[in-house]
Amino acid sequence: MRQVCFGVDIGGTTIKMGLVSQEGDLLEKREFPTQRDLDAAFDDIASNVRQVLESFPDDLCVGVGVGVPGPVLEQSLVQGCVNLGWGDVNVAQELGRRVGLPVKVENDANLATLGEQWQGGGKGCRNLVMFTVGTGIGGGVICDGRIVAGATGGGGEVGHLPMPFHNEWQCSCGKYGCLEVTASATGIIRAAREHAPFNEMETVTAKDVYDAAAAGDENARQVVDDAGSALGMAAAILGCVVNPEMVLLGGGVSAAGRALLDPVEAAFKKNVFGPCGNVRFALARLGNNAGIYGGAALFFTQGA
Numbered sequence: 001m002r003q004v005c006f007g008v009d010i011g012g013t014t015i016k017m018g019l020v021s022q023e024g025d026l027l028e029k030r031e032f033p034t035q036r037d038l039d040a041a042f043d044d045i046a047s048n049v050r051q052v053l054e055s056f057p058d059d060l061c062v063g064v065g066v067g068v069p070g071p072v073l074e075q076s077l078v079q080g081c082v083n084l085g086w087g088d089v090n091v092a093q094e095l096g097r098r099v100g101l102p103v104k105v106e107n108d109a110n111l112a113t114l115g116e117q118w119q120g121g122g123k124g125c126r127n128l129v130m131f132t133v134g135t136g137i138g139g140g141v142i143c144d145g146r147i148v149a150g151a152t153g154g155g156g157e158v159g160h161l162p163m164p165f166h167n168e169w170q171c172s173c174g175k176y177g178c179l180e181v182t183a184s185a186t187g188i189i190r191a192a193r194e195h196a197p198f199n200e201m202e203t204v205t206a207k208d209v210y211d212a213a214a215a216g217d218e219n220a221r222q223v224v225d226d227a228g229s230a231l232g233m234a235a236a237i238l239g240c241v242v243n244p245e246m247v248l249l250g251g252g253v254s255a256a257g258r259a260l261l262d263p264v265e266a267a268f269k270k271n272v273f274g275p276c277g278n279v280r281f282a283l284a285r286l287g288n289n290a291g292i293y294g295g296a297a298l299f300f301t302q303g304a
């Protein structure tokens with residue numbers, strides 16, 4: 001009998017869920033708005049789980065792997081999710097009794113990293129670091145095939161590594177000078193806005209800055225170099241700890257492709273401890289589905 005598993009990615013506005021086979025095929029995907037009321041949101045997930053399973057009567061569903069935007073303890077207990085307006089919730093228990101299946105929970109960024117390691121850009125790697133560069137910087141660390149979540153669920157928060165750039169800028173987490181304030185899309189735009197022509201433009205996107213850098217604009221070049229240097233140094237620091245086979249870059253800014261990868265890789269090579277330097281840099285591949293695959297991987301690859 002084929003084994004299947006649900007991956008559920010609970011975001012602030014949308015819940016994405018999919019049924020994934022043990023071979024890594026996404027069999028069905030659904031999206032619906034996240035209800036503000038916790039019970040209503042769980043009821044939505046449960047009814048969709050039941051509906052989807054009706055179409056797969058010959059398969060054995062082994063569980064539901066859930067990603068949430070906050071720290072998670074022991075793959076079950078969520079201690080506050082600001083984006084969702086949640087306090088302390090035992091998601092494994094609350095959702096588990098509704099769906100009648102085992103439920104495991106992880107931080108969404110860690111889960112996306114696991115998904116990429118299982119079926120995406122990091123397939124086949126046992127040791128992997130991912131940076132998801134968008135409005136902020138998320139990501140995660142996979143060590144010897146397992147998510148590093150740490151003692152209080154805060155492991156893998158790679159966007160909040162303190163970096164020696166823009167130490168006067170406050171991060172969304174309250175600290176100053178996190179990787180995120182320099183290398184996220186928000187940080188890139190903020191830095192660009194200190195210079196012409198960006199200071200006079202009504203809207204600026206990270207792509208505008210990368211395009212201007214490619215076209216030879218010196219200020220844009222500097223901003224893009226700083227972002228690449230910060231990411232490369234962060235990768236070098238993690239490299240000395242994890243000694244990964246691969247560093248993956250995902251998120252909206254990764255649409256810049258080699259223009260993002262090359263300076264990151266150069267800064268990594270300059271800063272990393274030699275024996276940890278043999279690392280492949282690549283782009284994430286699963287996009288918005290990474291969390292769904294990661295949810296399924298919680299059951300298929302993470303064992304008991």
Ligand SMILES: [Zn+2]
Pocket residue numbers: 159160171172173174175178180
């Ligand atoms: Zn921070």
